[in-house]
Amino acid sequence: MNAKVDHFDPIVFERPGVTLTRSQVDAFGREIDALREEIMADLGEQDARYIRRLVRTQKGMELAGRGLLFLGVLPPAWLAGTALLSVSKILENMEIGHNVMHAQWDWLGDPALDSSTYDWDNTCPAEQWKHSHNYMHHTFTNVVGKDRDVGYGIMRMSEEQRWNPAYLFQPAYNWVLASLFQWGVAFHDLEVERVLKGEKSFAEYRAQRRKIMKKVRKQVGKDYLLFPLLAGPFAPWVLAGNATANLTRNLWSYLIIFCGHFTEHAEMFSEAEIENETRGQWYLRQLLGSSNLEGGPLFHIMSGNLSHQIEHHLFPDMPSNRYKQVAPKVREIAERYGLHYNSGRLSRQFGTVLKRINRLALPSRRKPKNATV
Amino acid sequence: MNVITASNSQSGTPGLIRRLGKALSTPFDPEDYLALFDPLQSAREIRARVIGVQRESDQAVTLTLQPNRLWKGHRAGQHVLLGVEIEGVRHQRCFSLSSAPGGAPTISVKRQGRGGVSDHLVNRCREGDLLTLAEPAGEFVLPDPVPERLLMVTAGSGITPVHSIVKSLLASNFDGKVTWVHFERRYRDLMLSDSLAQLRRDPRLDLRLVLSGDSPRDGDQAGRLDEHWLTDNIADAAAHTVFTCGPAGFLDTVMDWHGEHGRAPLFHERFKAAPVVAGEGGRLHFSRTGGLAEAAAGVSLLEAAEQAGLKPKHGCRMGICHTCKCKVSKGRVRDLQSGESRELNGQEVRICVHAAEGDVELDL
Numbered sequence: 001m002n003a004k005v006d007h008f009d010p011i012v013f014e015r016p017g018v019t020l021t022r023s024q025v026d027a028f029g030r031e032i033d034a035l036r037e038e039i040m041a042d043l044g045e046q047d048a049r050y051i052r053r054l055v056r057t058q059k060g061m062e063l064a065g066r067g068l069l070f071l072g073v074l075p076p077a078w079l080a081g082t083a084l085l086s087v088s089k090i091l092e093n094m095e096i097g098h099n100v101m102h103a104q105w106d107w108l109g110d111p112a113l114d115s116s117t118y119d120w121d122n123t124c125p126a127e128q129w130k131h132s133h134n135y136m137h138h139t140f141t142n143v144v145g146k147d148r149d150v151g152y153g154i155m156r157m158s159e160e161q162r163w164n165p166a167y168l169f170q171p172a173y174n175w176v177l178a179s180l181f182q183w184g185v186a187f188h189d190l191e192v193e194r195v196l197k198g199e200k201s202f203a204e205y206r207a208q209r210r211k212i213m214k215k216v217r218k219q220v221g222k223d224y225l226l227f228p229l230l231a232g233p234f235a236p237w238v239l240a241g242n243a244t245a246n247l248t249r250n251l252w253s254y255l256i257i258f259c260g261h262f263t264e265h266a267e268m269f270s271e272a273e274i275e276n277e278t279r280g281q282w283y284l285r286q287l288l289g290s291s292n293l294e295g296g297p298l299f300h301i302m303s304g305n306l307s308h309q310i311e312h313h314l315f316p317d318m319p320s321n322r323y324k325q326v327a328p329k330v331r332e333i334a335e336r337y338g339l340h341y342n343s344g345r346l347s348r349q350f351g352t353v354l355k356r357i358n359r360l361a362l363p364s365r366r367k368p369k370n371a372t373v
Numbered sequence: 374m375n376v377i378t379a380s381n382s383q384s385g386t387p388g389l390i391r392r393l394g395k396a397l398s399t400p401f402d403p404e405d406y407l408a409l410f411d412p413l414q415s416a417r418e419i420r421a422r423v424i425g426v427q428r429e430s431d432q433a434v435t436l437t438l439q440p441n442r443l444w445k446g447h448r449a450g451q452h453v454l455l456g457v458e459i460e461g462v463r464h465q466r467c468f469s470l471s472s473a474p475g476g477a478p479t480i481s482v483k484r485q486g487r488g489g490v491s492d493h494l495v496n497r498c499r500e501g502d503l504l505t506l507a508e509p510a511g512e513f514v515l516p517d518p519v520p521e522r523l524l525m526v527t528a529g530s531g532i533t534p535v536h537s538i539v540k541s542l543l544a545s546n547f548d549g550k551v552t553w554v555h556f557e558r559r560y561r562d563l564m565l566s567d568s569l570a571q572l573r574r575d576p577r578l579d580l581r582l583v584l585s586g587d588s589p590r591d592g593d594q595a596g597r598l599d600e601h602w603l604t605d606n607i608a609d610a611a612a613h614t615v616f617t618c619g620p621a622g623f624l625d626t627v628m629d630w631h632g633e634h635g636r637a638p639l640f641h642e643r644f645k646a647a648p649v650v651a652g653e654g655g656r657l658h659f660s661r662t663g664g665l666a667e668a669a670a671g672v673s674l675l676e677a678a679e680q681a682g683l684k685p686k687h688g689c690r691m692g693i694c695h696t697c698k699c700k701v702s703k704g705r706v707r708d709l710q711s712g713e714s715r716e717l718n719g720q721e722v723r724i725c726v727h728a729a730e731g732d733v734e735l736d737l
Contacts, residue, residue: 037711048461059406103695109456109463109720111417112405115695116721119400126400135688135696218399226397279691316693 013284015267018338020284029280031333036315039322043107050321051105051113054301055096062088065245066227072237085245087302090252092121094304095320101130104319124186125215128208132189138316142261142289143269149261150268152177152184153193156360157261158268163363170361171354181250181257186212252302255350256293260309263291264352265342286313287334291342292327293349300324310341412503413441419506424477426500429564434495435471435481440506446474447509449541450534450616450642454719455480456505459493463505465718466490469534469618469642470509471565473541481533481564507719513618513642515542520614520637524607525553526627528598528619529562534642535618536565543575552579552607556598556623558586581606598623600630611636618642655729659683659737660702668733673709674699674724678737685724685737692726699724704733 013020020028061084068081097120099105105113112118119126132148140146144160151157155174156167177184190208194200223242228235260266267288274285293299293307300307300323308323311330318326334341394403402416413420421444425437447453452469466489472479484495513534519542525535532555539551557563563582573580582593589595596602603610611634617627624641631639654670657677668677675697678685688696692710701717706727708715714730724735 040711045461048458056409059409063406063409103698106695106698106721108461109465112415114721116698117417121400130694130696131688134694138693139689139691215400218396221396222399226393230397282691317695 012278013281015288017340020337024337025278025280025284027280028333028337029278029283032283032314032330033279035326035329035333036318039315039318039326043319043322047319047321048108051096051108051319054091055113058088058091058096061085061091065241069227069238069241070231070234072231072241073234078237078241082241082244082248085241086248089121089245089249090302090304093249094253094256094306095301096120097122098304098306099320101126102134103317106317119215121219122185123182123212123216123219124188125211128189128211129185134316138313140274141286141313142267143271143274143285145271146274148188148191152188153191155357157356159360159364160268160270161360163360167361171358174357178251178254179247181254182246186216255346256303256306258353259291259293259346259349260306261289261291262353262356263342263344263349264355265340266291283314284339286310287330287339287341289313291344291349293346294343295346297324299346310343413439415441415443419443419508421478421504421506423498423500423502423504425479426498429481429566430561432495432562433481433483433564434498435479435565436494436498436504437472437477437479438504438506439477444478444506445508447478448514449474449537450514451509451511451537452513452534452642453478453480453509454507455490456507457490457493457498458503459490464490464493465507465720467644467718469511469513469530469537471533471536473537473544475541475544481530481536483530483562483564511642513616513640514538516614516638519547519549521549522613522637523549523551524603524610524613524615525551525555526598526603526615526617526619527553528556528623530564530644531617531619531623531642532564533618535616536568538616539572539578540568543572543577547577550577550579552581552613554581554583554603554607556583556585556619559584560587560590598626600626600633603627603630604634610634613637615639616641618644620644653730655704655731655733657681657729658732658734660734661737668729671709671728674706674722674727674729674733674735677729678724678735683737687725690725692723695723697724698722700736702734702736704735705730706733 009021009023011019012022013025065081065084065088068077068084072078072081097118100113100118101115101120103115106115115130137147137149142150144150144158151161154177155170156163190205190212191200195202195205223246224239227242228239231238269285269289277285287310290309290313292310293303295307305320305323306312308320308327311318311323311326312320314330315326331341397403398406404414404416407414413422419440421438421440423436424439427435427437429435447470450469452467454465455468456463456465468480468482470478471481482491482494485491515538525539527535535553539553542551569580572578582589583596583598584593585595585597607613614637615627615631615635617624617639618641621643624643628639628641654668654672657666657668657674659666659678659681662683664681664683666677666681668674675685675687675690685699686696688694698721700719700721703718705714705716706722707713707730709726709728
């Protein structure tokens, strides 16, 4: 879109291939707002039935999985038990826990599905997750220096991050992070690098670490001590099953989450760009900074509907079962404004993530471009 | 001593088993898994199954409830915040318990015709339905020791807490006298009539029904309450300890009468909805810190609290992160984004995108 310089309607958003004026950005924002209103006003019994049924299914699978693992000396029972437990952990963390803690289900008024009280089956305490994720990541999405999900403080995911030799090893330690993803998530909000730089007090760090360790003890106690002990002589099979389920959940959630903001066309932003940002500009940043994954209904549920990362970032507190319904409308609006709607199959999207990790392991040849004006 | 708490004694599962269950189900509770088999199970809220639905009239029902083990009983006259799912969403409203403490609690509900919780319970509630209850609350209870001479003055739904009080009183070794005047429009509006007929046989109770819209039957009276009624109809009314419950105008009449003539204490229970003060802002009560503040129209609760010197936790200030969610004990708020106005009773809202409409009590 081309716009002449107009003092009454200045250009407020400029990115490669797209230029939008104040009134265009505002109109875009209003269209997205209207979409949100439409869905939120329509929430009701069917949505309630969806999440309640999902919780029952997940809890049932978990009980069945843990039960079968007690018979884990029989290989089919071990395989089935481990698979059920893995799927139940993925569902609980992604389609239930992550979304409940985003307050997607607060409107039900059910304390079992309320963002202020829910805690998930993960080593990261809910309270800290809500700070680092709901607030920091969702408000400052892809703003280098503010959104700590850009590399989690250990990886270089944007040209704007300064290179150092440690990043040479990121193609390798990327896989370590993937395997230990829940631990990465748990210790992420400690912001160790900010403590070292003196930006965050050691006392605050210690208080946070104490809370994390309290939860870690309970989580580890459950999966690696109590359930194996309860199985008596079959302890090794239970232990192996639980460890495998946690690993599977770690790898899967890593895979989905890294495809959310680090694909080829996912854009990064600078702190200068978000000064005095309007709601419309915030929506634009969410759209251009996120990328979707294509697949069937089961794939969407297993990804916690983060396969609709764009819609999730535009509407973080909209029940996830509705993303599928708004996605085509978001895409239509985006295309009308000449904005790239980043969507592709998992294999393709993840391929571009790996490419980014490899490319940014090396120092950038050109100077970091200072995006827009 | 007539304050009777339910004999719901159960020492629970042994502590060790409970702790093991908790450790095995962390970060959830064992009940979250047991609820797959028995939906009454919960570690965090009192759930109750409806085990009896008695039609009082086409306008009212009495529901008998079987609560889970978290229910610790109530004191006669107290009310409870009851939650019911309507189209998937939990709605809450306060009801007085109509039963005497001890057995299965009951609530008696009259249809309001506004499509809310009361209407749902009257029209749709069936045996086997699940409800939630908060801890019983309220100070509309008999003092200790119980006064010798009691005068109950009720109208309409105001019958429910007083029914609980009188029933438990007569079940005790109380040896005084209770006079109970109940005002109703027509016989068919009267709730709990079966139970009243039984209570009436007790010589310690003098129960009088006063009807304004039906011709009275044996022993009942015609009329309506005014500022002279109690003085004219009850011998030495002013010397009685008064318990009164009913609609706002009715309560005002009783309280005005008592203010002028009463020589013994008065206890009252008011059922009221938060008034709408559209777009006018309101007054904030901070229940935790004890402060008060005025909030102008369109000013978010968060900004108003900050102007009052508080520092509520918050994040994005644009309604997306839900960090600022705070409980509103009671009051009406307007959503600054959608413009929608809602009455709240103990629910949480994002204070960065909600403004007060009238008096709002916040957990800050």
